Amino acid sequence: MNPTNPRIAILGSGNIGLSLAKGLVKAGMAEPARITLTRRNTAALAPLAAAGYATTSNNLGAVQGADIVVLAVLPQQLNKLLDEIAPAFQHAQPLLISVVSGVSCADIRRHLQQPARVVRAMPNTAIAIGQSMTCVATDEAPEEDLDLVERLFDTVGVSIRINEELMTSATALCACGIAFFLRAIRAASQGGTEIGFHAHDALKMAAQTAKGAADLLLQLASHPEQEIDKVTSPKGCTIAGLNEMEHQGFSSAMIKGIKVSADKAGKLYHEG
Numbered sequence: 001m002n003p004t005n006p007r008i009a010i011l012g013s014g015n016i017g018l019s020l021a022k023g024l025v026k027a028g029m030a031e032p033a034r035i036t037l038t039r040r041n042t043a044a045l046a047p048l049a050a051a052g053y054a055t056t057s058n059n060l061g062a063v064q065g066a067d068i069v070v071l072a073v074l075p076q077q078l079n080k081l082l083d084e085i086a087p088a089f090q091h092a093q094p095l096l097i098s099v100v101s102g103v104s105c106a107d108i109r110r111h112l113q114q115p116a117r118v119v120r121a122m123p124n125t126a127i128a129i130g131q132s133m134t135c136v137a138t139d140e141a142p143e144e145d146l147d148l149v150e151r152l153f154d155t156v157g158v159s160i161r162i163n164e165e166l167m168t169s170a171t172a173l174c175a176c177g178i179a180f181f182l183r184a185i186r187a188a189s190q191g192g193t194e195i196g197f198h199a200h201d202a203l204k205m206a207a208q209t210a211k212g213a214a215d216l217l218l219q220l221a222s223h224p225e226q227e228i229d230k231v232t233s234p235k236g237c238t239i240a241g242l243n244e245m246e247h248q249g250f251s252s253a254m255i256k257g258i259k260v261s262a263d264k265a266g267k268l269y270h271e272g
């Protein structure tokens with residue numbers, strides 16, 4: 001494999017597969033021509049083909065030419081895909097990166113019936129703009145494979161290594177989490193409109209405020225309550241609003257939603 005310019009096959013070019021491809025190209029990690037995108041209906045990939053990506057519905061062919069193979073189909077679509085590509089592993093050992101939720105490295109090897117090198121990665125859709133929080137894990141892939149996957153995902157955001165048992169939790173907190181925070185921003189903008197701002201202004205104001213809050217934590221390595229204490233003037237309007245939100249179950253709703261998502265993520269493959 002050429003470590004600086006690997007040939008990458010992304011099997012299942014839907015939301016996350018395409019976000020990953022675009023993120024890698026934007027980061028200068030790969031040229032479109034070095035990335036093969038597969039999908040059953042290749043017509044849906046026409047704009048990507050026009051942008052220089054290789055596109056095909058032939059998963060086996062895509063794997064045969066690749067150094068890195070990304071599995072990006074739904075959990076319930078995975079076994080059929082693995083059946084298609086299994087013959088390629090008799091002749092070569094490309095690195096398999098699975099972003100599929102709820103499927104372990106051992107599940108993948110068991111279905112392939114091959115001792116494949118498998119690393120799991122759990123990115124989120126902000127990968128398209130180089131802002132993903134990506135968790136990576138493996139059970140028995142060599143250290144250099146894990147290193148390579150971390151470096152790959154570091155070019156499109158921030159990656160951390162976790163134990164594989166925590167991958168379903170990472171799915172809920174980070175991959176689903178993007179949607180949870182987007183909903184929170186949307187709710188804030190709806191509140192903003194009710195108190196006087198046009199919808200597009202309210203959304204911009206809410207989004208930039210959320211970005212500032214996240215950056216306070218990341219750039220200052222601070223704790224949320226430390227930063228909240230700086231906002232809440234005694235007898236002020238912030239603490240009044242904050243306490244009302246807590247009376248209405250704001251933190252509780254987020255915690256419970258994350259727990260439900262984690263539980264569901266663990267059942268996606270085995271229970272459908």
Ligand SMILES: NC(=O)C1=CN([C@@H]2O[C@H](COP(=O)(O)OP(=O)(O)OC[C@H]3O[C@@H](n4cnc5c(N)ncnc54)[C@H](O)[C@@H]3O)[C@@H](O)[C@H]2O)C=CC1
Nearest residue numbers: 012013014015016038039040072073074075077100101175
């Ligand atoms: N959407 C997200 O934010 C994230 C999704 N994931 C995981 O990534 C996987 C894909 O999720 P999405 O992108 O949301 O789903 P999606 O439905 O948008 O994408 C899956 C794609 O795979 C294609 N496909 C299905 N069977 C195929 C086959 N045999 N050969 C080639 N293409 C095939 C489908 O046509 C579709 O375009 C899931 O396992 C999900 O759990 C992980 C992290 C984040």
Ligand SMILES: O=C(O)[C@@H]1CCC=N1
Nearest residue numbers: 101171172175176268
């Ligand atoms: O909703 C889902 O099941 C996938 C996994 C994480 C984000 N999207």
